[in-house]
Amino acid sequence: MANPSTDKKTLPAAAGQPANSTMAVVAPAIGWLVPGAGHLIQKRWIRGLLLLASIVAMFAIGLAINGHIYRPNGGDILDILGFVGDIGAGGLYIFSQAMGYGQSPVSHAVADYGTKFMIVAGLLNFISVADAYHIAMGKKP
Amino acid sequence: MNQSLALSHFTAALLFALFASVVFGITQRNTPRDMFRYGLYCFAMFVGGVFAAGWLMWLLRR
Numbered sequence: 001m002a003n004p005s006t007d008k009k010t011l012p013a014a015a016g017q018p019a020n021s022t023m024a025v026v027a028p029a030i031g032w033l034v035p036g037a038g039h040l041i042q043k044r045w046i047r048g049l050l051l052l053a054s055i056v057a058m059f060a061i062g063l064a065i066n067g068h069i070y071r072p073n074g075g076d077i078l079d080i081l082g083f084v085g086d087i088g089a090g091g092l093y094i095f096s097q098a099m100g101y102g103q104s105p106v107s108h109a110v111a112d113y114g115t116k117f118m119i120v121a122g123l124l125n126f127i128s129v130a131d132a133y134h135i136a137m138g139k140k141p
Numbered sequence: 142m143n144q145s146l147a148l149s150h151f152t153a154a155l156l157f158a159l160f161a162s163v164v165f166g167i168t169q170r171n172t173p174r175d176m177f178r179y180g181l182y183c184f185a186m187f188v189g190g191v192f193a194a195g196w197l198m199w200l201l202r203r
Contacts, residue, residue: 051167058156065147
């Protein structure tokens with residue numbers, strides 16, 4: 001039979017358990033940098049891996065079909081909104097900027113889908129980060 | 142980066158629906174069963190929306 005006092009130390013915060021304030025900061029930060037890692041660090045293995053696979057695949061497909069990645073100094077309000085979406089992908093955005101990916105102009109309709117894929121991947125990662133925070137705060141099992 | 146992947150519009154829409162549904166299912170529900178059901182529901186809504194929009198555009202084109 002499991003010892004409840006031991007479980008509290010070894011298991012991540014579950015619904016109804018007291019919030020872990022350190023994890024409430026660390027999980028969203030890591031989850032932003034690496035999609036799904038906020039769940040993995042709290043031992044939600046399947047959820048974390050599914051989030052990682054979905055968000056990384058979406059971003060990678062967007063890049064592979066020649067989508068455009070927005071920069072912070074776009075000037076146009078729509079470019080700024082695109083940047084806000086892209087930056088949600090965290091490490092993926094930083095890596096692709098460092099490698100110079102996603103800078104070619106969009107020349108066909110499917111490439112524009114690629115741009116949207118990367119923006120939505122970033123926005124989905126924001127949702128994933130919020131979910132990791134809720135798990136750490138004990139609001140979600 | 143040169144284009145290395147050629148997707149049709151429909152395939153792109155299906156992939157979008159799949160990935161978005163997985164994330165919505167996991168983040169918007171609390172139990173694995175509810176997550177799976179909600180993910181399926183979102184996927185069906187996305188794909189249904191694609192077909193509805195396709196038929197609407199076909200009607201408008203006539």
